[in-house]
Amino acid sequence: MASHVLEVGLRGTRDYVQGSQILARTAEMVAADQPDAVLVSAKFTRITRHGVVAVFGEDAAVGAGEEIGRGRFDVSGERLEVRWHERPGPEAPRIDDVPGSTSGLAPDGAGGGTCAFAIGGTFESYLAAVIEFVKALHAGRGERVTDIWFTALMGARLPVAPAYPAHGTLTATAEVERIAHGRLQTLSLVDTTGDGAPPRYQICFSCVIEA
Amino acid sequence: MTREEALAAITKALTETVGSVDGDVTEDTDLVADGMLDSLDSMTFLFELENGLGTKLEAIDETYEDFRVGALVDIVVQATG
Numbered sequence: 210m211a212s213h214v215l216e217v218g219l220r221g222t223r224d225y226v227q228g229s230q231i232l233a234r235t236a237e238m239v240a241a242d243q244p245d246a247v248l249v250s251a252k253f254t255r256i257t258r259h260g261v262v263a264v265f266g267e268d269a270a271v272g273a274g275e276e277i278g279r280g281r282f283d284v285s286g287e288r289l290e291v292r293w294h295e296r297p298g299p300e301a302p303r304i305d306d307v308p309g310s311t312s313g314l315a316p317d318g319a320g321g322g323t324c325a326f327a328i329g330g331t332f333e334s335y336l337a338a339v340i341e342f343v344k345a346l347h348a349g350r351g352e353r354v355t356d357i358w359f360t361a362l363m364g365a366r367l368p369v370a371p372a373y374p375a376h377g378t379l380t381a382t383a384e385v386e387r388i389a390h391g392r393l394q395t396l397s398l399v400d401t402t403g404d405g406a407p408p409r410y411q412i413c414f415s416c417v418i419e420a
Numbered sequence: 421m422t423r424e425e426a427l428a429a430i431t432k433a434l435t436e437t438v439g440s441v442d443g444d445v446t447e448d449t450d451l452v453a454d455g456m457l458d459s460l461d462s463m464t465f466l467f468e469l470e471n472g473l474g475t476k477l478e479a480i481d482e483t484y485e486d487f488r489v490g491a492l493v494d495i496v497v498q499a500t501g
Binding site for chain 1: 458459460462463464466467470482483484
């Protein structure tokens with residue numbers, strides 16, 4: 210599939226391109242050829258406010274800048290690896306924000322919690338709901354929590370096709386917490402309910418908690 | 421759990437985390453310093469290790485930094501009796 214420039218933007222007041230946008234645009238590209246593909250893992254090592262290039266397989270990232278993350282899809286039992294690189298040049302264009310899609314946030318007091326969601330059923334709308342939810346749980350840890358970033362998901366079987374429930378609940382269970390480079394890193398398990406809900410997977414975030 | 425069994429559990433968790441491991445993992449291996457795990461991977465590794473053992477490793481808190489396999493074997497052996 211070679212290299213492709215992704216149509217991403219700075220959404221709302223954000224000064225970075227969301228990981229969910231990068232994943233969604235990549236998933237749409239994969240779905241065009243392989244609608245049965247699933248996202249298995251993704252890991253972002255840095256953020257960017259520039260454009261993003263997706264490089265599939267072992268192709269060289271010709272003309273692309275620094276690598277910002279990697280992901281893996283499962284296409285009919287075959288691995289499809291992708292690397293994301295920053296695209297040198299101007300900043301990504303600013304685009305409209307989208308309304309939130311979660312409600313009834315109920316923290317469990319141990320770093321996890323539950324919420325309800327109502328989405329359009331697409332990969333991007335589902336991922337946006339999950340990130341909104343887990344981000345809110347992190348923000349609820351205290352008044353001085355800043356720079357909350359979605360950094361990775363693993364062990365997933367997230368369809369690239371619009372196969373997600375329109376309504377349901379999300380539950381996050383905090384499993385591992387570590388402090389590295391002055392940031393708190395967390396790993397939580399995400400469970401989803403609703404018609405056609407994907408199976409449990411792991412999601413990682415990082416944030417700064419000021420003393 | 422014996423040291424050999426603990427080493428096997430650690431190697432399994434490492435494989436689950438990074439997919440495949442180049443070369444042997446011994447008690448002298450340092451998973452981070454030797455480039456097998458980055459800080460994000462270390463989260464998954466600890467999750468997979470605790471999951472595989474079926475127990476929480478209380479000695480590994482959020483500030484734990486020693487990813488020498490020998491040190492991890494000590495912790496696993498102690499935690500599993």
